[in-house]
Amino acid sequence: MAQVEATTERVIAADAETVFDALADYSGTRPELLPEHFSEYEVREGGDGEGTLVHWKLQATSKRVRDCLLEVSEPTDGELVEKDRNSSMVTTWRVTPAGEGSSRVQVTSVWNGAGGIGGFFERTFAPKGLGRIYDALLANLAARTEK
Secondary structure: OOEEEEEEEEEEEHHHHHHHHHHHOOOOOOHHHEEEEEEEEEEEEOOOOOOOEEEEEEEOOOEEEEEEEEEOOOOOOOEEEEEOOOOEEEEEEEEEEEEOEEEEEEEEEEEEEEOHEEEEEEHHHHHHHHHHHHHHHHHHHHHOOHH
16 A cells, blocks of 8 residues: 655745634635535534634545545644544645745645555555646635735
């Protein structure tokens, strides 16, 4: 079973603190950023960064729906880590300054992929599909935070 990784990033014309605060606001801003691939969004504990427990369903393809129950931590400044209780998936959001008034947001998801031929297709196509989903989310984040 090989590890699968999907990474996407975007530079946003807003300071890192504003962008991070928007991402960490699971009870307010975050649901507004989610593209149509997310459904059944529900904050079960907390709602602002560290200590949040959030649920959603992620429809990666027409046939593949992931039921996610995520524990949120903030291991370092500018970093949110979402660990899925229902799978091996871990998603890390990093927000860093990128010049005056701008920030770079990088999102990386890793999980243990399937073996065999199914695993080959997962390693080949899942990162691209998830990348498109995160691109849409980051575009919504930019629209929300850029002035």
